[in-house]
Amino acid sequence: MNKIIDKRQLSDNVFGMTLEAPLIASARRAGQFIILMVDEEAGERIPLTIADADPDRGTISIIFQTVGATTIKLSHKEPGDFLPAVLGPLGRPTEIRGENGEKPGHVVCVGGGIGVAPMHPIAQALKAAGNRVTIIMGARNKSLFVMEDEMRKIAGDDLILMTDDGSSGRKGLVTEPLKELCEKGAVDEVIAIGPPIMMKFCALTTKPFGVKTTVSLNTIMIDGTGMCGGCRVSVGGETKFVCVDGPEFDGHLVDWDQMLKRMGAFKPQEASAREHTCNLFKGL
Amino acid sequence: MTAKEKMAIPPQAMPEQDPKVRARNMNEVALGYTAEMAKTEASRCLQCAAKPCMQGCPVAIDIPGFLAKASEGDFAGALAVIRETSLLPAVCGRVCPQEKQCQKFCTMGKLLKDVDKAVAIGRVERFVADLDRESPAGTGASAAGPRDIPRTGRKVAVIGSGPASITCAADCAKAGHDVTVFEAFHKCGGVLVYGIPEFRLPKAIVRHEIDGLKSLGVKFETNYVVGRTRKLRDLLEKDGFDAVFVGTGAGLPKFMGIEGENLVGVFSANEYLTRANLMKAYDEAGHDTPFWHGKRVAVLGGGNVAMDASRMALRLGAEKVYLIYRRSEAEMPARKEEVHHAKEEGVEFLMLQNAKRVLGDDQGRVNGLECLKYELGEPDASGRRSPVAIAGSEFTLDVDTVVVAVGNASNPLIPTTTEGLEINKRGNIVVDPETNMTSIPGVFAGGDIVLGAATVILAMGEGRRAAAGINKYLRG
Numbered sequence: 001m002n003k004i005i006d007k008r009q010l011s012d013n014v015f016g017m018t019l020e021a022p023l024i025a026s027a028r029r030a031g032q033f034i035i036l037m038v039d040e041e042a043g044e045r046i047p048l049t050i051a052d053a054d055p056d057r058g059t060i061s062i063i064f065q066t067v068g069a070t071t072i073k074l075s076h077k078e079p080g081d082f083l084p085a086v087l088g089p090l091g092r093p094t095e096i097r098g099e100n101g102e103k104p105g106h107v108v109c110v111g112g113g114i115g116v117a118p119m120h121p122i123a124q125a126l127k128a129a130g131n132r133v134t135i136i137m138g139a140r141n142k143s144l145f146v147m148e149d150e151m152r153k154i155a156g157d158d159l160i161l162m163t164d165d166g167s168s169g170r171k172g173l174v175t176e177p178l179k180e181l182c183e184k185g186a187v188d189e190v191i192a193i194g195p196p197i198m199m200k201f202c203a204l205t206t207k208p209f210g211v212k213t214t215v216s217l218n219t220i221m222i223d224g225t226g227m228c229g230g231c232r233v234s235v236g237g238e239t240k241f242v243c244v245d246g247p248e249f250d251g252h253l254v255d256w257d258q259m260l261k262r263m264g265a266f267k268p269q270e271a272s273a274r275e276h277t278c279n280l281f282k283g284l
Numbered sequence: 285m286t287a288k289e290k291m292a293i294p295p296q297a298m299p300e301q302d303p304k305v306r307a308r309n310m311n312e313v314a315l316g317y318t319a320e321m322a323k324t325e326a327s328r329c330l331q332c333a334a335k336p337c338m339q340g341c342p343v344a345i346d347i348p349g350f351l352a353k354a355s356e357g358d359f360a361g362a363l364a365v366i367r368e369t370s371l372l373p374a375v376c377g378r379v380c381p382q383e384k385q386c387q388k389f390c391t392m393g394k395l396l397k398d399v400d401k402a403v404a405i406g407r408v409e410r411f412v413a414d415l416d417r418e419s420p421a422g423t424g425a426s427a428a429g430p431r432d433i434p435r436t437g438r439k440v441a442v443i444g445s446g447p448a449s450i451t452c453a454a455d456c457a458k459a460g461h462d463v464t465v466f467e468a469f470h471k472c473g474g475v476l477v478y479g480i481p482e483f484r485l486p487k488a489i490v491r492h493e494i495d496g497l498k499s500l501g502v503k504f505e506t507n508y509v510v511g512r513t514r515k516l517r518d519l520l521e522k523d524g525f526d527a528v529f530v531g532t533g534a535g536l537p538k539f540m541g542i543e544g545e546n547l548v549g550v551f552s553a554n555e556y557l558t559r560a561n562l563m564k565a566y567d568e569a570g571h572d573t574p575f576w577h578g579k580r581v582a583v584l585g586g587g588n589v590a591m592d593a594s595r596m597a598l599r600l601g602a603e604k605v606y607l608i609y610r611r612s613e614a615e616m617p618a619r620k621e622e623v624h625h626a627k628e629e630g631v632e633f634l635m636l637q638n639a640k641r642v643l644g645d646d647q648g649r650v651n652g653l654e655c656l657k658y659e660l661g662e663p664d665a666s667g668r669r670s671p672v673a674i675a676g677s678e679f680t681l682d683v684d685t686v687v688v689a690v691g692n693a694s695n696p697l698i699p700t701t702t703e704g705l706e707i708n709k710r711g712n713i714v715v716d717p718e719t720n721m722t723s724i725p726g727v728f729a730g731g732d733i734v735l736g737a738a739t740v741i742l743a744m745g746e747g748r749r750a751a752a753g754i755n756k757y758l759r760g
Contacts, residue, residue, distance in 0.1 A: 261648030
């Protein structure tokens with residue numbers, strides 16, 4: 001049982017929550033995720049990346065978008081409520097340039113939508129390891145940006161905002177500034193986290209420049225410990241499990257089209273569960 | 285009664301749900317003996333002085349001893365005899381491959397020249413355990429309560445909550461240690477809850493067994509993955525545990541390594557069964573985990589898990605289920621009864637055939653399975669005749685779902701996060717065969733993480749041996 005400490009609505013359908021989880025808070029490293037359940041008997045298990053942690057207070061924070069039955073139910077939980085299951089930290093931590101034997105350099109972090117949340121601890125760690133960190137944030141419009149202040153604290157003037165409608169920062173896609181930076185030749189590494197289609201195009205953008213590009217995948221999983229294999233993706237022609245081999249992989253080697261199809265495996269069921277849940281809350 | 289009279293008693297058949305009906309529901313297939321049937325079946329035991337059946341039992345239950353009590357109608361006494369050496373009679377009575385263990389050595393079966401006419405030891409075992417569970421106050425054979433046991437003040441951590449772990453936990457608790465079980469899932473029981481379906485092992489039985497452990501004072505920490513939430517060494521060095529048992533099982537599904545295996549509609553049996561069993565996805569009105577509605581399902585493999593998956597597919601509404609196995613039925617490792625049940629329910633067995641590649645449509649969804657025919661060649665290392673593909677024998681099955689049930693490798697989570705833990709080249713943890721202690725003093729292991737994928741009862745035997753090893757280590 002994990003207590004919800006606080007809840008913040010960050011935009012129309014994006015929420016932040018702080019959860020009591022002392023062991024996860026002290027064990028977690030950048031790049032790792034949790035699996036949670038909202039209802040132990042009837043609920044599903046969904047993976048969510050850890051946005052931040054406070055080992056002293058024994059808390060972790062998550063940021064999620066209401067996209068399916070479970071995230072909708074989660075958004076209706078209040079501080080003081082308990083979640084029946086929070087498992088983690090799962091997956092391998094991010095390899096931080098400067099800590100892993102490579103010399104610190106210029107790392108570009110691309111966060112799309114709520115992908116900015118899992119990027120936050122990674123960008124923090126990269127900065128702490130002595131890298132120059134440029135952050136590109138992308139969203140459909142200004143109201144959908146999350147953690148802008150936190151990211152500015154890390155990147156300072158190297159924060160680039162991109163919106164589809166130009167309501168904040170530049171109008172356009174995150175791949176545009178990414179390409180420009182690569183063309184200048186000053187990028188040692190790229191980390192991209194966001195919707196799969198964004199990560200796919202970030203990887204395609206950097207490929208001609210031969211810049212190492214890491215992506216963080218969030219495929220369908222059940223147990224998160226290697227037992228079910230539902231999360232498997234093809235990376236460089238080899239089948240890998242996102243939960244234990246990932247969640248981070250070389251974006252140039254991921255079979256994106258296969259992954260996108262696999263992520264849509266349960267679309268009709270997910271849509272009807274979402275509708276059912278929405279109606280449930282409307283009726284309340 | 286003379287041996288001749290005993291031989292004349294007809295073996296008691298197990299009442300079962302009608303195959304056509306049960307293939308569409310989740311209720312248990314085998315309905316269990318009545319008291320009269322259990323007495324009659326038990327009275328078929330010849331009470332051989334040498335007790336040959338016992339050598340087939342991995343936990344050495346005094347089988348003639350409990351059958352003698354059951355034949356007199358003393359079911360509580362029978363259960364007490366079983367409980368001297370076995371923790372989970374209601375489970376083992378249902379899932380043990382008796383025809384390869386106790387019943388294989390039964391003299392009655394030998395006299396009647398048919399292993400299926402051996403004394404139905406497992407069915408009587410099941411009956412006496414069920415009777416105890418279903419009686420409000422039990423039949424009086426319950427295990428000793430925690431207050432009767434002097435405490436040792438020692439702490440034992442048990443990782444995983446499957447058959448090996450709960451047996452080890454029970455034995456350590458009975459020795460007076462303070463036992464905590466760590467389980468990664470939100471429910472305890474391991475493969476008994478995520479893998480074996482409700483229609484073969486009702487989950488209420490597993491819950492009852494776990495509750496029994498709780499009454500022995502065993503604590504359960506769910507949603508706790510050792511190796512990630514906390515390292516194994518932290519349990520010993522920081523959290524005050526004096527010994528650790530690793531019973532994390534063989535949870536890493538193997539795939540065939542064929543083309544098209546990552547198409548949408550291809551599942552490991554673990555995923556397919558976990559969605560249905562643990563997450564109750566079959567009940568879509570009440571549960572959020574989605575399920576895949578396969579109409580034409582191919583299951584690859586010939587073990588119990590393949591039987592479970594193919595029978596589950598029928599219950600989830602499949603119109604056609606093929607079970608594809610590359611050897612012949614005689615080589616199939618599944619329990620005989622499961623094979624029989626699967627056939628009765630309408631699973632079509634395709635023997636000496638194997639999948640070559642999975643075919644998909646432009647949406648990346650399965651729309652066929654290309655197979656090859658096989659013949660049996662020379663015996664291989666396992667002593668079984670090895671299957672050889674017949675060149676040019678390709679044919680295509682019209683299916684929309686493929687479930688891969690070709691076994692599990694050992695889960696690397698603990699070995700890769702625990703420095704100094706010796707594993708063999710298959711990834712199994714290496715243990716001392718007498719004590720089940722690993723290369724790290726105070727750390728023990730057992731079950732599928734040591735054996736590779738095996739059976740519930742073998743895992744229990746391992747858990748029991750490891751507990752004896754732990755008790756000795758903590759005394760020493």
